[in-house]
Amino acid sequence: MEKFVIDGGVPLSGTVVPAGNKNGALPILAASVLTSEEVVVRNVPRIRDVEAMLAVLAGLGVTVEWRGANEVALNAAAVTAESAIDRENAERIRASFLLAGPLLARFGRCEMPPPGGDVIGRRRLDPHLDAFVALGARYDHDRDIVLEATGPEGRLRAGEVFMDEPSVMATENALLAAALTPGVTVIGNAACEPHVQDLARMLQKMGADIQGVGSNVMIVSGRDELGGCTHEVSPDHIEIGSFMALAGVTGGEMRIVDTVPDDLRMIRLVFEKLGLRSEVDGADVLVPGGQKLITGRDVGEHKIKVQDGPWPAFPADLTSIAVALATQCEGSVLIHEWMFENRLVFTDKLVLMGADITLCDPHRAIVAGPARLRGERVESPDIRAGMAMLIAALCADGRSEIHNIRQIDRGYERIDERLRELGAKIDRVPVEPHHSS
């Protein structure tokens, strides 16, 4: 068990190389199960969720070989219909359920333990199961979910999938399954987040034809067999947004290199409404230093609102970060976390640090600023709340302790080291086992 000890109030300045997208790497690693050929994945973030996914894959019989700091080679030739998913590792991450699509398409059957992931509200599996049913599967759901294909030769059959909501992982599962199912599958009301697009590009390299990437209708011409490929995970736009907020609240100047600026349009737009300017310079994003953050107003002097939603709306995974940023902006803003019921509950920890936040209900918070934050001892309930507290602690007066940092390590690679390179005073300190952490 470890904690972060942070002395706040230092401007964070310098150059940041973003890590590969957590939510892109996970389905891309799962895609290795679709083929018996080698798959090489580059720009893999070294985070706890990736470790857990690799442990699940290794437990299934996939050979996993690191060939560089962020490059991993996978070979699923030894996986069979009898290979079982390791429950303990699967329950550590939400994304373990992304193995359902590949296993079902390749072997016509799979048994999935319930996935883990952030406890930030109800997390439905219905769109995943509906998609599999549309592709000719049936399922039994007790504690585990057992899926069986009922198409020709015990495989899935191509068909029409229409999501009841544009679920990110359900769209990924449908894509993974359809890519290895001969015929044309149409996925309607699909999610199209950058990571969904990245997975589709990888599946194209493996041999599937996919039209409509980046839109909410994808047409997949699946194959009977898919081949290996080399694929580089795109930079993590959520991590980039987190660093931009860090620069804003501490007043530092930051250059974030090698981004995909198109993926940052809504994030930059929303941050700009909160008063944080940024510039695109080629593939880099520059956050100028020393900005006075003043929250904008809608026409008629109405209070602005930040609301998340499916892509290209503002990402749900940045709402907690937007709350932390808003505490340092002059003015007030309504943050509406429309997707998850519990994600804003952590804001009481920011209130403890001196933030002026009114939680109207579990989905909406009014943040007024700028508040002078003070160091506190807080505990991270989930990955993004953890990052929001880190942002608050880095601009607070005095010393903070953040506990349960395993949550932050789930999605942010070597975050303490990288923050130190930007000037942060942060230490990773072991916690005695008898203390809560």
Ligand SMILES: CC(=O)N[C@H]1[C@@H](OP(=O)(O)OP(=O)(O)OC[C@H]2O[C@@H](n3ccc(=O)[nH]c3=O)[C@H](O)[C@@H]2O)O[C@H](CO)[C@@H](O)[C@@H]1O
């Ligand atoms: C491993 C992974 O990739 N996790 C991400 C993935 O989770 P995941 O794929 O599990 O999230 P979903 O897209 O399925 O849904 C997120 C939540 O939003 C709700 N919802 C979604 C769409 C909609 O139109 N209406 C609606 O109410 C869902 O019921 C659910 O409560 O996408 C989420 C939404 O971007 C992110 O927060 C997670 O980080």
Ligand SMILES: C=C(OP(=O)(O)O)C(=O)O
């Ligand atoms: C909610 C998140 O992750 P997961 O879906 O893996 O729990 C996240 O990345 O913010």
